[in-house]
Amino acid sequence: MTGPVLRDWQSVRAEVLRRIHVRDWKPGDLIPNEADLASEFGCARSTVNRALRDIAQSGLLDRRRKAGTRVASNPVARATLSIPVMREEIEGVGRKYGYQLLSRSTEIPPVAESAAMQLTPDDALLHIRALHLADDRPFALENRWIDPGVVPGVTDAPLENISANEWLLQNAPYTHGEIAFSATVAQASDAPLLGCDTGAPLFVTERLTWDGTRAVTRVRILFPPGYQMRTAL
Amino acid sequence: MTGPVLRDWQSVRAEVLRRIHVRDWKPGDLIPNEADLASEFGCARSTVNRALRDIAQSGLLDRRRKAGTRVASNPVARATLSIPVMREEIEGVGRKYGYQLLSRSTEIPPVAESAAMQLTPDDALLHIRALHLADDRPFALENRWIDPGVVPGVTDAPLENISANEWLLQNAPYTHGEIAFSATVAQASDAPLLGCDTGAPLFVTERLTWDGTRAVTRVRILFPPGYQMRTAL
């Protein structure tokens, strides 16, 4: 039962996914090796390799040298979140972006911040609070700490006009970071800015960005009730 | 100024990332084409291609035929979330997993559910409520609707012992899905189950899974205060 020749890696991927989907190959099953699939499909092994690597990256296949390729028994769902600059996120859905710098000062941060950024508790950081608006309504409240020792020009940056995120992206290199999502309640100090009641549930993102071993910036962003972060699965 | 020969695609990727990082190539800049980089690095073009494709996938490069490869000016951060089965998420951090089926019945769902799943409002669905425990303490409260027409055997599934998620993964094929994250407050009916106060902020995930054009299941999971979903950036 030789099927049609599959010439490109996306066709191979589709066929493999189809076989998994119709349970030709069930969760936990060992599937044929690359060489066998290549000869069955009538293509080069590297084409099969590309297809299987792609599927494995999505979590549906487990691949190990010598052990072969298996259909994942408990496929770990992987969702890729795109986290654009706030301005693009808002303009991308056809709304008008607004930005408002609330405060900007150099302060000793709370210990929670300096600890997370692995700084000594008496290091002063640039502290920025800003509000992002969509169609003139509050969209997100940003609370950011920046290490001016890591980002030299930041004390002179025109943060009244451009959001710190955008300025940093174009002026401060970084190597990696962490992001966390959670829920909290609106404090009395934040609720009016977000246009909600004290105690309302807020979606929170917290980001910590590093340049090598040095923390660049830590930011906590609050979103008003009703905000959803969505993605395909 | 010929550097050392770079033999594998990961070295090439590292070198390209380094040049971007030190601003040899700045945001918006056009970088040399694959053939030139290949000869500079002393490797095959396909090796350079692999490296640049990988970087582009992370959002740091924009590639277009004929236009060439540019350093992204506003790199969209991409975070890949791994969403394992609840049991593995809990056991993965060394805690004891517990599962408790709260209720299971066939009902007409609220219109919000049937609409999201694109069903007629009078279709009956299997409704499941369950509690996931970590070290005997509430970890997540699951509220799920399943279309038994799409998942035939589900009415007889042993959902007292195995979570619906795990059973579905191994028995119900799906092609794609959507996931959303948000925040809400604990209702009086849910708070005791989650071990928190009414009105406490809860992290929420909502998933909708499809098999082709038919909705398989829709699930809403509430996490108690303090829960964070984390990932590398």
Add this chain to the structure above:
DNA sequence: GAGTGGTCTAGACCACGGG
């Protein structure tokens, strides 16, 4: 039209890790 990335191929060597 022509330059650039996207991909395929056939063959080769190698690293890992199961048995």
Add this chain to the structure above:
DNA sequence: CCGTGGTCTAGACCACTCG
């Protein structure tokens, strides 16, 4: 040990799209 996936190579053709 030795089978399997991981990768590299040189060459080729093609698709897209900018100018």
